[in-house]
Amino acid sequence: MNPLPKSVYYDSDKQKSILQVPYDLIKAREILFGLVWKEIKARYRYAILGFLWAIIEPVTLMLLLLFVFSFVFKQRIPSTDRVEVPMATQILCGLIFWQYFSSSVSTATFSLINHQNLVKKVFFPREVIPLSSTIYPIVNLSIGFIFLLSVHLILQKTLSIHLFWLIIIFPILFTFSSGLGLILSTAHVHFRDIGNMVNVGLTFGFYASPVFYPLDWVRHACENHSLPYWFYYLYLLNPMAGILTNLRECILYGQAPQPFFLFYTIIISMLCFFTGIYIFRKQSATFSDYL
Amino acid sequence: MQEPIIELKNVTKEYPVRKGFRDLRGQGGFLDWIRGKKTENFRALDNINFDIYRGETVGIIGKNGSGKSTLLKIIAGVTLPTAGRIIVYGRVASLLELGAGFHPLLTGRENIYLNAGLLGMRKAQVNEVIEQIIDFSGIREFIDQPVDTYSSGMYVRIGFAVASFVNPEIFLVDEVLSVGDEEFQRKCRYRIGELREQGKTIVFVSHDLGTVNALCNRVFLLDHGKLIDRDSVSATIDFYLRQIGRAEGIHTITDETNNFEAIFSHGRISLFHSKREITSPLGIEGIAVHLQQGHISSMGDWTVTKREKGTLLARGSLYRLPLQWEWKTEISNNTLCLYPSYTLLKELPLQALEFQIFLPEIYDRFFYAGNEGNFSPILPGNLGWVTMTPPKMGENSTFIFCEHDNYPFLKVEFQSEDPGIYIRIGNTDYISRSRFISCHLLIPETSHLQKIGNHSIGILKISLVTKEEYNNWKFSWLQQRTIQLNFIEARLREGFIEFIDKNTMKPITQSVHFHTQFRIQGMWVPSQIFLWRTPYHEGHSWIMEGESQRFPIKLKWELTPASEIDCLHIKIGCEIKEEINIEEYNVSLGLIYSYNQWETSLEKGEFPAIPPQQEEYLHINKDYTPSKYICTTGINLPAVCLFTNQENLFRMSAINPDFSSRARIIQSIATPEQKAVFHLKPGYHLIFDGGIQFQHVNTHKQDI
CATH class of the missing domain: 2.70.98.10 (Beta-galactosidase; Chain A, domain 5)
Structure with missing residues (x-):
């Protein structure tokens, strides 16, 4: 028997090194997509309505919000000086992207706990687990997005070339939620309070981000001095404000994204992502001790 | 020189001691974590060094909590050592994760793909072996059912099937053999044997020392996180047994x-x-x-x-x-x-x-x-x-x-x-x-x-x-049961006596040798089935005592050698505990087949050949009047005489036994004449007084 080539399968010294991450992830791509595929299959296998749920949920919420804003608070809605875009698509656009963000962050946070039998027993790059929970909701998002485009097309009869900005804006959303997911899942392993905090935080974020109202409303409120003006800048610190506004700009208004928001969200999401990768990698090797 | 496939260098593993909700507030909590305060740790492994080479089967034993599982986890890469380094040069599959990562809602087939992927297989590779995996698991008809409909046994079967077909170089086995039914365990053992034959490296944690001993080339003993390596497998296991002995x-x-x-x-x-x-x-x-x-x-x-x-x-x-x-x-x-x-x-x-x-x-x-x-x-x-x-x-x-x-x-x-x-x-x-x-x-x-x-x-x-x-004992054992005559030696056995010609060192008796038997209630009771004590001396005589388990009879053989003339005087006494009727009894000597002449005081004759169809004892002599002796001779064999000193009691008889015995038997038979039985009252009765006389071939003599 000729000696086999000495390939290192596992070296404990390299496990904590950040440089190892891309290499590991490339090697583990099949595991990553296997996990995503597993989630998709398991979720819809016994649901009669199947992928329709990806639409039913945001539409129901949209109709509810539309009812609330069109009839209950009708007089309070400030008129905008821009092209009229129906409230329905505005809300729908906010909702499907917010839902992507919130479901990926919350499932990522709990993902290590949910997959603890894997983490405790099998060796593979652990990044795969939270990443799979931020990739999997893309399926729902895509279905919702197609639905949004069809509704938009029916109501406005036009689609803008600026849709291609999505190629930049969506990755920003993805890296931001992945980064948050990595950080929060790491923290959740050590401090189980994080899970509850995330739930509270996401509910808070739902109202504190321009999900079911456009950003203009906040600006109007501040300009009308019903709120102090610094509040508006505080509000803008939330990267989701920038992301959702830019998404609306290019999907609904057919305009280029606002450059300030674009740069700000790119910086924040990158920062978030690399911090996430760093913290996760440093801690991941000993996850199994704490689960 | 072989290259190691697993290298452990100064591996130490510590676990933090966790204290529930206090984690966030009290000692060892969030604030301490931020301040960088260290909390007390539990040391599970302490400075472990070893190499495992390709193709070895290594056992890890130790008490519960000695760090076995931690060591296996570190080798599997599931957790990282606190200090030290481990390098593994080959794909690891641990049989400890049977069915880990199975999603209950997915079908068996989908779970095979998923699990094989987790163990490091590409989808194309799984496609090649999927049929084999399904066959090995033996649950083909359920393979497209979701696994939450499976029994726990099927679950483990499919897990093991996947793990054993992902074809890694290193297998980690952690007590997995103790789950599953008997058949599955056998299958697992067999598969592990196969993997060993294929030159895979197997690391094996078990409490079953027998299996460890049988399977492993090397054994590591862990004791409170420290490694104790004795040179051989059995020495390590012995040490371990000793160690648990102290503790429990x-x-x-x-x-x-x-x-x-x-x-x-x-x-x-x-x-x-x-x-x-x-x-x-x-x-x-x-x-x-x-x-x-x-x-x-x-x-x-x-x-x-x-x-x-x-x-x-x-x-x-x-x-x-x-x-x-x-x-x-x-x-x-x-x-x-x-x-x-x-x-x-x-x-x-x-x-x-x-x-x-x-x-x-x-x-x-x-x-x-x-x-x-x-x-x-x-x-x-x-x-x-x-x-x-x-x-x-x-x-x-x-x-x-x-x-x-x-x-x-x-x-x-x-x-x-x-x-x-x-x-x-x-x-x-x-x-x-x-x-x-x-x-x-x-x-x-x-x-x-x-x-x-x-x-x-x-x-x-x-x-x-x-x-x-042992040799001394064996010698004296035989000595104690041997009476030396002139050119014959008599070996006292359990209920019979064997005679050996000292010139040739060949036995001259066979089949029944010398024994006595009784007919009680229509059943023959030979002395061989009595329980015999070790023979002992009494004066010049040797005494053999045997007791029947069934009848209240105790036999006492008194053997007195007259060495010079090659004669062994035999007195058979019988101690009766309760009244008993003996219908008939005899004293017989079974001789080798080469004896062909017989002679009593009344007649003489030849032993005919025993035909193969003969199944019963055949009396050859015709005259049954009680007499004193019967002799037999054969070519180049010492003449043997069975004689009695009692008058008119014993009929001497020459007998050809059945074909399978192929012996010559001379017998003195005591039968009651008028009364139908010997009615023996409790007490001692002498039932035979006589002996056996041998004569050398050259000095053949008829009279005594």
Whole structure:
């Protein structure tokens, strides 16, 4: 028997090194997509309505919000000086992207706990687990997005070339939620309070981000001095404000994204992502001790 | 020089001590974490160094909590050492994650893909072996059902099937063999054997020391996170046994001068010589047989009541019988003495008590009841126990030995005042692979041993002896049972006497040899089935005493040699305890087939050849008038005469037995003439007074 080539399968010294991450992830791509595929299959296998749920949920919420804003608070809605875009698509656009963000962050946070039998027993790059929970909701998002485009097309009869900005804006959303997911899942392993905090935080974020109202409303409120003006800048610190506004700009208004928001969200999401990768990698090797 | 496939360098693993909700607030909590305060840690592995080479099977043993699983986790890459480094040069699959990561809602097939992917297989590779995996799991008809409809057994089967087909170089096995049914366990063992044949590296954690011993090339013992590596597998296992002995309720008594130790553990005794176990893992145990069912002493609650340097007193009540053992064990002068006694809490129809001693397969020779022999090899087809020689009632000692320096000769002796003792030796089945020595004490019906109260049985002695001691013993054993005549020697056996021509050292008797038999109630009772004591001297005579188990008869043979004339005078007395009717009795001598002439005072003749179809004894002489002697001769054989000093009692007869015996028998038959039976009253009766005379070939003489 000729000696086999000495390939290192596992070296404990390299496990904590950040440089190892891309290499590991490339090697583990099949595991990553296997996990995503597993989630998709398991979720819809016994649901009669199947992928329709990806639409039913945001539409129901949209109709509810539309009812609330069109009839209950009708007089309070400030008129905008821009092209009229129906409230329905505005809300729908906010909702499907917010839902992507919130479901990926919350499932990522709990993902290590949910997959603890894997983490405790099998060796593979652990990044795969939270990443799979931020990739999997893309399926729902895509279905919702197609639905949004069809509704938009029916109501406005036009689609803008600026849709291609999505190629930049969506990755920003993805890296931001992945980064948050990595950080929060790491923290959740050590401090189980994080899970509850995330739930509270996401509910808070739902109202504190321009999900079911456009950003203009906040600006109007501040300009009308019903709120102090610094509040508006505080509000803008939330990267989701920038992301959702830019998404609306290019999907609904057919305009280029606002450059300030674009740069700000790119910086924040990158920062978030690399911090996430760093913290996760440093801690991941000993996850199994704490689960 | 082989290259290591797993390298561990100064590996240390510490676990933080976690304290529940205080994690966020109190000590070891969030604030401390931010301040960088260290909390106390539990050290699971302490500076472990070793290399594992390609193709090795390595066992890791140790008590619970000694760090075995942590070590396996570190090798599997599931967790990282706190300090030190581990490098693994090959794909690892651990059989510890059977079915881990199965999603209950997915089908078996989908889960195979998923699980194989987690173990590092590409989808294309899985496509190649998927059919084999399904076949191996043996649940093809359910493979497209979601796995939450599976039974737990099917779950494990499919997990194992995947793990064994992902074809990694290193397998980690963690106690996995203890789950699943018998068939699955066998399949697993078989598969592990196959993997070993294929040159895979296997790291194996188990409490089953037998399996570890059988499978592993090397064994690492972990003790509180430290690695203890003895040079050989068995030495490490011995050390481990010793170690658990110290920690738990297991007791050692030592004969320090001779390096002989006995370890008592819950109704089981294991023997060690020079730190090496000389009994097999089953050790020595006691069995109480009740209603055809054996109750093993280890199936009981044992407490050690007294323990000194060389003595141990242990009490144990069996779980399923109202019987309380009390074992007193002493060890000194290379001898382990077990004085078993028991207390019956209620009257119990016990049938027998047994003490079974299990020895490793390496012991391959025995000496029992005058026969020296080899144990047959234990083959995979041996499903039951095999007895090596027919057990002999009353034979209370045996030697077991082998030509191996590390295993001393053993003498097993079972002494009891109760007569129903015998020893059985043989092989166990292939799974246990041991030699057994089973010391039986039969308990007759209505014996006092079945009554309520305390009964002591006797002594079970196990001694380590040297080869010289054995040879001396064997010599004196034979000596004690041999009467030297001029050119004939008579060997006293259990209920018969064998005669040997000293010139040729060949026996001249065969078949029944010299014996006596009675007809009682229409049944022939030969002296061989009596229970015989060891012969002893009385003046010039030798006395053999045997007792019937069935009839109230005790035989006493008084043998007086007249060496110069090659004559052995024999007096057969019989002690009767109750009145008994004996219909007929005889004293016979079975000679080898070459004897062809016979002669009495009344007639003479030749023995005809025995035809193959002959199945019965055939009297050859015609005249049955009582006479004094019968002689036989053969070419180049000493003439043999069976004579009696009693007048008009014995008819002398020459007999051809059945074809299979192929012997010549001369017999003196006593039959009552007027009365139909000999009516014997209690007391001593002389029933035969006579002897056997030999004459050398050249000086053939007819008269005495």
